[in-house]
Amino acid sequence: MSIITVKNLRKSFGNLEVLKDINAEVQEKEVICVIGPSGSGKSTFLRCLNRLEEISGGEVVINGHNITDPKININKVRQEVGMVFQQFNLFPHKTVLENITLGPIKILSKDKAEAEKKALELLDKVGLKEKAGSYPGELSGGQKQRVAIARALAMNPKIMLFDEPTSALDPEMVGDVLEVMKQLAKEGMTMVVVTHEMGFAREVGDRVIFMDGGYIVEENEPNQLFGNPQHDRTKAFLSKVL
Amino acid sequence: MDIITAALPILLKGLEVTLYIFVIAIILGFLIGLLMAMLRLAPIKILQWIAKVYVDAIRGTPFIVQLFFIYFGINSLHLVSLNNTTAGIITVAINAGAYFAEIIRAGIQSIDKGQTEAARSIGFTSAQTMRFIILPQAFRRMLPTITNQSIISLKDTSLLSVIGIADLTQQGQIQAAATFEAFKIWLTVGVIYFIIIYLLTILANFIERRIEVR
Numbered sequence: 001m002s003i004i005t006v007k008n009l010r011k012s013f014g015n016l017e018v019l020k021d022i023n024a025e026v027q028e029k030e031v032i033c034v035i036g037p038s039g040s041g042k043s044t045f046l047r048c049l050n051r052l053e054e055i056s057g058g059e060v061v062i063n064g065h066n067i068t069d070p071k072i073n074i075n076k077v078r079q080e081v082g083m084v085f086q087q088f089n090l091f092p093h094k095t096v097l098e099n100i101t102l103g104p105i106k107i108l109s110k111d112k113a114e115a116e117k118k119a120l121e122l123l124d125k126v127g128l129k130e131k132a133g134s135y136p137g138e139l140s141g142g143q144k145q146r147v148a149i150a151r152a153l154a155m156n157p158k159i160m161l162f163d164e165p166t167s168a169l170d171p172e173m174v175g176d177v178l179e180v181m182k183q184l185a186k187e188g189m190t191m192v193v194v195t196h197e198m199g200f201a202r203e204v205g206d207r208v209i210f211m212d213g214g215y216i217v218e219e220n221e222p223n224q225l226f227g228n229p230q231h232d233r234t235k236a237f238l239s240k241v242l
Numbered sequence: 243m244d245i246i247t248a249a250l251p252i253l254l255k256g257l258e259v260t261l262y263i264f265v266i267a268i269i270l271g272f273l274i275g276l277l278m279a280m281l282r283l284a285p286i287k288i289l290q291w292i293a294k295v296y297v298d299a300i301r302g303t304p305f306i307v308q309l310f311f312i313y314f315g316i317n318s319l320h321l322v323s324l325n326n327t328t329a330g331i332i333t334v335a336i337n338a339g340a341y342f343a344e345i346i347r348a349g350i351q352s353i354d355k356g357q358t359e360a361a362r363s364i365g366f367t368s369a370q371t372m373r374f375i376i377l378p379q380a381f382r383r384m385l386p387t388i389t390n391q392s393i394i395s396l397k398d399t400s401l402l403s404v405i406g407i408a409d410l411t412q413q414g415q416i417q418a419a420a421t422f423e424a425f426k427i428w429l430t431v432g433v434i435y436f437i438i439i440y441l442l443t444i445l446a447n448f449i450e451r452r453i454e455v456r
């Protein structure tokens with residue numbers, strides 16, 4: 001059974017229809033990379049998966065919860081879906097450790113010692129254990145993003161969403177973040193990654209979705225999509241970015 | 243100098259009344275402001291409207307008119323009986339509340355939308371997001387303006403002397419009339435206000451440094 005099912009998803013901002021009839025399925029442990037030009041709707045698509053954007057039409061089912069059902073407790077579903085943002089969005093008034101433990105303590109009611117132990121393990125995993133007491137303002141972009149990944153993982157999510165996680169980073173920081181994401185993929189995390197990193201999509205993605213103009217134009221295994229794109233629009237896009 | 247030494251204990255009694263009213267009114271005013279800011283930002287039109295009417299009504303009328311309305315106007319209806327201290331506290335609180343509402347609203351809106359999105363994506367409710375993420379950050383930014391409004395409200399309490407509250411200004415009036423030493427008495431009253439406000443500023447600077455925005 002698929003862990004994410006999207007049927008006829010539509011999203012409009014006022015009169016502007018950004019997503020037009022999106023259909024997609026993600027299986028457990030799959031890594032899906034979403035690529036496409038700016039304004040194609042790929043970030044909006046991702047943000048509909050945890051309802052950070054209100055959904056205008058269609059159905060989105062996340063791990064068995066139909067999040068388009070108005071009666072659903074979306075906060076509960078969001079606990080199962082971690083999200084990493086382009087701009088990191090760490091809480092600047094909290095230390096790195098507090099950023100990670102806040103959710104587990106306040107939402108999952110874990111005790112402080114237990115939450116901190118887990119947080120330190122996660123920091124170790126992303127290679128930033130020594131930064132536990134620092135504030136986000138004292139970290140580089142790459143470090144911030146790795147803390148943001150640890151923060152999302154602290155809630156034990158079933159799915160991780162990445163919204164252009166390396167787009168705001170200096171080039172030399174990108175590698176560290178991608179390395180952490182690769183590790184996560186290897187451990188079997190279900191991931192949906194909106195990215196401009198074609199190398200990552202090709203290497204780590206199980207499937208790649210190409211979006212344009214609010215539609216999914218083409219989806220395939222990375223080798224097929226990058227090596228033998230079927231649609232002219234995909235070919236045109238890839239010829240520019242590869 | 244004898245005049246001042248003689249008047250000082252009485253003036254300090256007045257200062258006590260001023261500070262008593264100020265402290266209660268400013269706390270109430272802050273709570274009113276917080277509530278009104280929440281209403282203003284609530285996604286429900288009627289609540290926004292209530293907050294907007296309140297803020298506009300208070301900002302659009304003089305303090306002294308508000309004071310007379312609450313003390314003489316409300317009491318004249320004989321529904322409740324407010325003594326002058328209560329009426330004074332209510333007026334200062336309601337007045338400060340309107341300005342605090344705008345300060346708090348602006349402070350909340352100045353926090354990047356990404357903070358809310360990150361908190362909500364973790365699973366925080368909107369109330370938890372406000373409490374743990376938005377307000378602590380907004381408060382740091384608001385502090386200088388909050389200090390400013392508090393100082394204005396402290397000075398506004400001097401107008402309460404007109405409804406017979408025995409605050410610092412009222413006691414100054416009595417002493418000036420009794421001693422015929424208006425210059426010395428009013429200078430002393432001014433210096434006392436100045437010292438209190440200066441101490442308030444030092445306290446605010448201290449808090450500001452403690453919670454420095456990182």
